[in-house]
Amino acid sequence: xxxxxxxxxxxxxxxxxxxxxxxxxxxxxxxxxxxxxxxxxxxxxxxxxxxxxxxxxxxxxxxxxxxxxxxxxxxxxxxxxxxxxxxxxxxxxxxxxxxxxxxxxxxxxxxxxxxxxxxxxxxxxxxxxxxxxxxxxxxxxxxxxxxxxxxxxxxxxxxxxxxxxxxxxxxxxxxxxxxxxxxxxxxxxxxxxxxxxxxxxxxxxxxxxxxxxxxxxxxxxxxxxxxxxxxxxxxxxxxxxxxxxxxxxxxxxxxxxxxxxxxxxxxxxxxxxxxxxxxxxxxxxxxxxxxxxxxxxxxxxxxxxxxxxxxxxxxxxxxxxxxxxxxxxxxxxxxxxxxxxxxxxxxxxxxxxxxxxxxxxxxxxxxxxxxxxxxxxxxxxxxxxxxxxxxxxxxxxxxxxxxxxxxxxxxxxxxxxxxxxxxxxxxxxxxxxxxxxxxxxxxxxxxxxxxxxxxxxxxxxxxxxxxxxxxxxxxxxxxxxxxxxxxxxxxxxxxxxxxxxxxxxxxxxxxx
Numbered sequence: 001x002x003x004x005x006x007x008x009x010x011x012x013x014x015x016x017x018x019x020x021x022x023x024x025x026x027x028x029x030x031x032x033x034x035x036x037x038x039x040x041x042x043x044x045x046x047x048x049x050x051x052x053x054x055x056x057x058x059x060x061x062x063x064x065x066x067x068x069x070x071x072x073x074x075x076x077x078x079x080x081x082x083x084x085x086x087x088x089x090x091x092x093x094x095x096x097x098x099x100x101x102x103x104x105x106x107x108x109x110x111x112x113x114x115x116x117x118x119x120x121x122x123x124x125x126x127x128x129x130x131x132x133x134x135x136x137x138x139x140x141x142x143x144x145x146x147x148x149x150x151x152x153x154x155x156x157x158x159x160x161x162x163x164x165x166x167x168x169x170x171x172x173x174x175x176x177x178x179x180x181x182x183x184x185x186x187x188x189x190x191x192x193x194x195x196x197x198x199x200x201x202x203x204x205x206x207x208x209x210x211x212x213x214x215x216x217x218x219x220x221x222x223x224x225x226x227x228x229x230x231x232x233x234x235x236x237x238x239x240x241x242x243x244x245x246x247x248x249x250x251x252x253x254x255x256x257x258x259x260x261x262x263x264x265x266x267x268x269x270x271x272x273x274x275x276x277x278x279x280x281x282x283x284x285x286x287x288x289x290x291x292x293x294x295x296x297x298x299x300x301x302x303x304x305x306x307x308x309x310x311x312x313x314x315x316x317x318x319x320x321x322x323x324x325x326x327x328x329x330x331x332x333x334x335x336x337x338x339x340x341x342x343x344x345x346x347x348x349x350x351x352x353x354x355x356x357x358x359x360x361x362x363x364x365x366x367x368x369x370x371x372x373x374x375x376x377x378x379x380x381x382x383x384x385x386x387x388x389x390x391x392x393x394x395x396x397x398x399x400x401x402x403x404x405x406x407x408x409x410x411x412x413x414x415x416x417x418x419x420x421x422x423x424x425x426x427x428x429x430x431x432x433x434x435x436x437x438x439x440x441x442x443x444x445x446x447x448x449x450x451x452x453x454x455x456x457x458x459x460x461x462x463x464x465x466x467x468x469x470x471x472x473x474x475x476x477x478x479x480x481x482x483x484x485x486x487x488x489x490x491x492x493x494x495x496x497x498x499x500x501x502x503x504x505x506x507x508x509x510x511x512x
Contacts, residue, residue: 001020001022001023001083002020002021002022002083002084002085002086002463002466003018003019003020003027003079003080003083003084003085004018004019004021004084004085004086004087004088004459004460004462004463004466004468005017005018005074005084005086005087005088005258005459005462006018006019006087006088006089006090006273006455006456006457006458006459006460006461006462007067007070007087007088007089007090007193007455007458008089008090008270008273008452008454008455008458009063009066009067009089009090009091009092009189009190009193010046010092010270010291010292010454011045011046011047011092011131011132011133011291011292011293012033012034012035012045012046012292013031013032013033013034013066014031014032014034014063014066014067014070015029015030015031015032015070015452015455016029016030016031016070016071016074016455017029017450017452017455017456017458017459018074018079018084018459019456019459019460019463019473019477021463021468021472021473021476024475024476024477025476026450026456026477027079028074028077028078028079029074029452029455030070030071030073030074030077031070031073032066032069032070032073034046034062034066037066037069038062038065038066038069041059041061041062041065042059043058043059043062045332046058046131046133046292047131047133048128052136053370053371053380054134054135054136054371054378055130055134055136056130056131056133056134056135057128057129057130057131057134058095058128058129058131059127059128059129060097060124060128060129060189060192061117061120061121061124063091063189063192063193064115064116064117064120064193064196065115065116065117067116067193067196068115068116068117071253071256071258072256074256075256075257080257081256081257081258082257082258082259084258084259084262085262085263085463085466086262086263086264086265086462086463086465086466087197087249087258087262087263087264087265087462088264088265088267088458088459088460088461088462088463088465089190089193089194089197089265089267089273089455089458089462090190090208090267090268090269090270090272090273090454090455090457090458091188091189091190091191091192091193091208091267091269091270092131092132092189092269092270093132093188093189093190093208093211093269093270093271094130094131094132094163094164094165094168094188094211094212095129095130095131095132095165095188095189096129096130096165096168096169096186096187096188096189097124097126097129097186097187097188097189097192098124098125098126098129098172098179098180098183098185098186099123099124099125099183099184099185099186099187099192100123100124100125100182100183100184101184102122102123103123103184103185103195103201104200104201106119106120106122106123107120107123107195107196107199107200107201107250108199108200110196110199110250110251110252111252112251112252112254112255116196116252120196125179125182125183125184126172126176126179126183129189130168130172131163131189132163132293133163133328133370134162134163134168135162135163135371135373135378136162136171137162137163137167137168137170137171138162138378139171140160140167140168140170140171140174141159141160141161141162141167142160143160143170144159144160144166144167144170144213144226144229145159145160147229148160148226148229152213152226153305153306153309154305155216155217155218155223156210156212156213156214156215156216156217156223156226157210157215157217157305157312157313157314157321158210158211158213158305158309158311158312158313159309160213161213161312161373162373162376163373164211164212164213165186165188165211165212165213165214166212166213166214166226166230167213167230169186169230169231169234170230170231172231173230173231173232173234180231183237184237185201185237185238185239186234186237186238187201187202187204187239188204188208188209188212188269190204190205190208190267190268190269191203191204191205191208191239191266191267193267194246194264194266194267195246196250197246197249197250197253197264198246198247198248198249198250198264199247199249199250199251199252200246200247201239202239202246202247202264202266202267203239203240203241203242203243203244203246203266204238204239204240204241204266205241205242205243205266205267205268205272205315205317206220206241206242206243206314206315207268207269207271207272207273207314207315207316207317207322208267208268208269208272208314208315209241209315210312210313210314210315211269211312211314213226213230214226214227214230214234214238215241217303217313217315217321220241220315221241222235222238222241242266243266243268243317244265244266244465245263245264245265245266245465246264246265246266246267247264248260248261248262248263248264249261249262249263249264263462263465263466265458265461265462265464265465267458268317268457268458268461269314270454271289271295271297271314271322271324271326271454272314272315272316272317272322272457273317273453273454273455273457273458273461274287274289274295274297274424274453274454274457275287275297275298275299275316275317275318275322275457276317276318276456276457276460276461276470277424277450277452277453277454277455277456277457277458277460277477277478278422278424278448278453278457278478279422279448279474279477279478280297280298280299280422281299281316281317281318281319281322281470282299282318283298283299283300283301284299284418284420285298285418285420285421285422286298286412286415286416286418286420286421286422287421287422287423287424287453288408288421288422288423288424288428288437289423289424289425289428289453290330290331290423290424290425290426290427290428290433291330291331291425291426291427292330292331292332293326293327293328293329293330294326294327294329294330294331294404294408294425295324295325295326295327296324296325296408296411296412296415297322297323297324297325297415298322298323298415298416298418299316299318299320299321299322299323300313300316300320300321300322300323300415303321304323304414306323306325306411306414307414308375308411308414310325310373310374310375310376310411311323311324311325311374311411311412311414311415312324312325312326317457317461318470323414323415325374325408325411325412325415326373326374327372327373327374327404327407327408327411328370328371328372328373328374329366329367329368329369329370329372329404330404330427331425331426331427332369332370333367333368333369333370333400333404334348334367334400334401334404334427336367336369337367337396337397337400338397341393341396341397342393343393343397347393347394347397348397348430348432349429349430349431349432349433350430350431350432351394352393352394352397352398352432353394353397353398353401353431353432353435353436355394356394356395356397356398358402358436358439358487358490358493358494359402359490359493359494359496359497360395360398360399360402362385362497362500363384363385363386363391363395363398363399364384364385364399364402364403364406364497364500364501364504365382365383365384365385365386365388365396365399365400365403365504366382366383366384366400366403366404366407366501366504366505367382367400367403367404368380368381368382368383369381369382374407374411375411375505377505383504383505383507384399384504385500385503385504386399397432398432398436401432401433401436402436402440402494402497403501403504405433405436405437405440405441406440406494406497406498406500406501407501407505408437408440408441409440409441409494409498410498410501410502418441418443419443419444420443420444420445420446421437421438421441421443421444421445421446422445422446422447422448422478422480423437423445423446423447424448424451424453425451425453426451428447428451429451431484434447434482434484435484437484438484438485438486438487439486439487439490439491439493439494440490440494441486442486442488442490442491442494443486444483444484444485444486445483445484445486446480446482446483446484447480447481447482447483447484448478448479448480448481449477449478449479449481450477450478456477456478460473460477
């Protein structure tokens with residue numbers, strides 16, 4: 001039977017997942033951790049060190065080295081690579097890669113005897129890639145706002161956002177005009193890696209393209225006026241926008257046992273891929289993804305935007321649109337709180353909640369160790385309404401987890417009320433976090449079988465490109481494995497604490 005490969009290029013790692021839709025099974029997986037496995041690229045947490053904490057760039061050659069290594073590990077695992085009938089995938093949203101006019105010849109001429117990084121390097125017009133964590137484009141965002149006002153959000157689904165690709169391109173064109181002039185094509189992480197796999201330039205799909213402030217979601221085409229304002233001649237430097245199949249797999253990848261010519265599905269962003277992988281591409285259920293960033297997303301029944309300007313609208317790979325609220329300080333922030341409290345994960349995930357009561361006596365914290373994006377706050381630092389450092393470890397843990405959950409609820413209210421939440425990502429394994437989400441949202445929290453929902457979504461989209469129905473795969477790959485029910489007695493406790501979270505957010509330094 002046919003197998004399908006999904007690849008997820010996320011902030012800190014690259015994962016591959018092979019599925020068998022006929023058997024309803026995940027048959028193999030492999031992953032590469034950027035810090036542990038590829039230290040030579042100096043991106044231990046997915047980005048290069050920089051004197052300015054707002055600047056977060058990565059070496060795009062890192063992603064190519066990770067792709068080579070992941071495929072070699074997958075092959076070594078013994079999975080029958082020759083049975084893989086199509087490849088799909090996703091990339092961290094908003095990150096951009098700048099290529100010169102040699103891109104086409106470089107991709108077409110990939111040779112099996114050399115690795116991807118050394119072969120693709122000559123096609124880079126810029127040596128580093130801004131990623132979604134970059135918050136250095138405040139000036140450019142203000143320029144977008146002054147030029148387009150409310151139209152930008154009304155047409156592209158989001159106001160000007162520092163991490164979005166459009167402001168990043170504008171900053172690059174202003175500060176490095178010669179390198180921008182040498183740029184023939186601007187790709188997203190997703191379309192860049194998809195281009196490498198197919199050996200030809202790949203399109204950008206509407207799901208990932210919507211995270212650029214450049215795609216008009218009413219027409220599903222690049223907004224020519226916005227593009228020209230962003231940077232001179234940008235429209236000609238952008239790939240086409242569409243889904244479907246990008247092309248056939250390049251012969252280079254036969255070295256890993258894959259069959260040249262199999263379909264390569266157009267890649268999407270990690271959040272749209274997770275929407276598919278969690279079986280939530282139809283309206284009615286929301287997803288909370290607890291990873292490097294925390295995100296709340298759901299399919300939209302109708303096109304609408306966040307009146308507060310924090311949330312976003314993207315294309316839904318299954319058709320229509322999806323909504324999303326993203327919080328930059330997710331698992332890395334939780335890990336820092338855990339380490340500073342001197343606690344093991346077993347304590348953080350369970351014991352801390354057994355030792356404290358819901359509501360934590362009104363004590364809340366927002367762990368903004370990195371500049372936050374929901375709401376936009378440029379000056380990092382933990383905000384708490386009590387003496388955080390002097391408190392017991394269990395009090396600190398609950399304060400942070402409840403603060404994050406209440407912020408999710410507050411900033412996802414525009415999307416709608418949901419009776420069911422599906423959780424994914426590494427922190428979704430935490431019983432304490434799951435119960436907190438159930439109580440804060442007063443919703444049934446469902447865990448699903450596969451934690452790597454983005455990679456699974458990529459594999460499902462690959463199978464769809466080969467004719468397999470998404471509905472059929474959802475039943476097999478997105479079953480509910482555990483349920484956490486809300487406790488009604490907690491509803492008034494957390495309703496009252498919403499005000500405290502708003503006050504904490506307003507406690508950010510003036511001018512943000």
